[in-house]
Amino acid sequence: xxxxxxxxxxxxxxxxxxxxxxxxxxxxxxxxxxxxxxxxxxxxxxxxxxxxxxxxxxxxxxxxxxxxxxxxxxxxxxxxxxxxxxxxxxxxxxxxxxxxxxxxxxxxxxxxxxxxxxxxxxxxxxxxxxxxxxxxxxxxxxxxxxxxxxxxxxxxxxxxxxxxxxxxxxxxxxxxxxxxxxxxxxxxxxxxxxxxxxxxxxxxxxxxxx
Numbered sequence: 001x002x003x004x005x006x007x008x009x010x011x012x013x014x015x016x017x018x019x020x021x022x023x024x025x026x027x028x029x030x031x032x033x034x035x036x037x038x039x040x041x042x043x044x045x046x047x048x049x050x051x052x053x054x055x056x057x058x059x060x061x062x063x064x065x066x067x068x069x070x071x072x073x074x075x076x077x078x079x080x081x082x083x084x085x086x087x088x089x090x091x092x093x094x095x096x097x098x099x100x101x102x103x104x105x106x107x108x109x110x111x112x113x114x115x116x117x118x119x120x121x122x123x124x125x126x127x128x129x130x131x132x133x134x135x136x137x138x139x140x141x142x143x144x145x146x147x148x149x150x151x152x153x154x155x156x157x158x159x160x161x162x163x164x165x166x167x168x169x170x171x172x173x174x175x176x177x178x179x180x181x182x183x184x185x186x187x188x189x190x191x192x193x194x195x196x197x198x199x200x201x202x203x204x205x206x207x208x209x210x
Contacts, residue, residue: 001025001076002056004046006032007201008162010066010105011053012193016155017073019189021080029200033208067097070152082152089147096146096153103132105160112167126168133174140176144183158184162194 003018003025005011009032018025029038035050037043047054047064054064055072063072071093074083084090108129111122139146146153161181164171171178184190 001058002028004028004030004037004043004052004054004056006030006052007197007204009052010156010159012162012197013066013152013155013159014053014055014069014073015193015197016158016189017070017080017082017152019192020082020150020155021073021077023073023077023080029204031204066156067094067101070097070156074152081149082155084147084151092147093151093153096151097156099132099136100153100156100160104129104136104157108132108169109160109163109167112163129169133169133177137174137176140180143176144180150187154184155190158190 001024003011003014005015005027006029015027028041030036030043030052031038032050032052035043043054044050046056046062049064051064053066053069054062055069056062057072063069071083074080078085083093108125111117111125145151146157158181161171161177163169171181185194
């Protein structure tokens with residue numbers, strides 16, 4: 001299995017899930033500016049949208065879009081318990097994957113990574129984020145995870161919340177979210193993924209500054 005990723009992008013959630021499952025994969029870093037891998041491969045030939053993550057399975061199939069990739073990992077390694085098998089709990093997993101992807105990733109954080117978006121639009125996105133983060137904070141109050149146990153939805157949520165470091169979002173304003181983020185950061189699979197991607201991100205920044 002090949003996982004195409006970029007350091008500290010949403011693809012870190014897949015790295016966390018793989019480590020949680022104690023699974024083996026070949027990690028292929030993508031420069032999202034040039035749309036090429038560090039080995040020189042044209043990433044657009046893998047995913048025409050140029051977005052990570054993308055997974056190439058052992059059968060040669062390519063799967064994109066973070067929620068789909070995460071659920072593939074969960075189904076590939078069922079013993080890790082990264083996703084409910086069915087019923088309402090599986091729907092709840094999809095609910096939180098969708099919430100993280102649309103209400104947090106795209107609605108709040110993504111505008112701050114796009115230099116073409118005016119500051120006024122970024123401010124509106126940030127202000128609207130209060131409702132979304134308030135909803136999340138209420139859900140996490142008294143809970144350890146989004147569901148009853150750690151799931152790929154938590155891997156995705158932690159990855160997105162991690163972007164507070166480069167945006168105006170202050171997690172301390174939301175105590176349950178801040179405690180959740182701090183707690184998950186100490187989880188072995190998360191801590192390992194974070195440390196590795198932090199080093200890779202620093203290396204990528206150094207290359208850009210040469």
